[in-house]
Amino acid sequence: MCSVCWHSPCYPRCPNAPEPPAIDTCPNCNEGIALGEEYAEIDGVKYHIECLEDMDIRELLKLFDVYTYTVQQEDLE
Numbered sequence: 001m002c003s004v005c006w007h008s009p010c011y012p013r014c015p016n017a018p019e020p021p022a023i024d025t026c027p028n029c030n031e032g033i034a035l036g037e038e039y040a041e042i043d044g045v046k047y048h049i050e051c052l053e054d055m056d057i058r059e060l061l062k063l064f065d066v067y068t069y070t071v072q073q074e075d076l077e
Contacts, residue, residue, distance in 0.1 A: 002014060019032065020032075020034040022034045026039070026051055028052075029051050031048075043063075
């Protein structure tokens with residue numbers, strides 16, 4: 001029996017409770033994507049929605065193999 005929540009197995013919100021099972025690991029935060037969490041799959045890789053929301057636009061574009069460029073003088077000639 002747990003000395004914190006007094007349950008066996010531990011109550012899910014107990015600090016001693018095991019991590020919930022995850023379907024995959026988000027490469028951005030390296031944490032599991034677990035039951036009830038929203039995620040997006042990009043090219044077969046799963047990301048937490050929160051992680052995608054925290055990325056700047058260039059990071060997001062890279063995930064889709066889109067790159068940005070700056071016009072140079074020689075481009076105008």
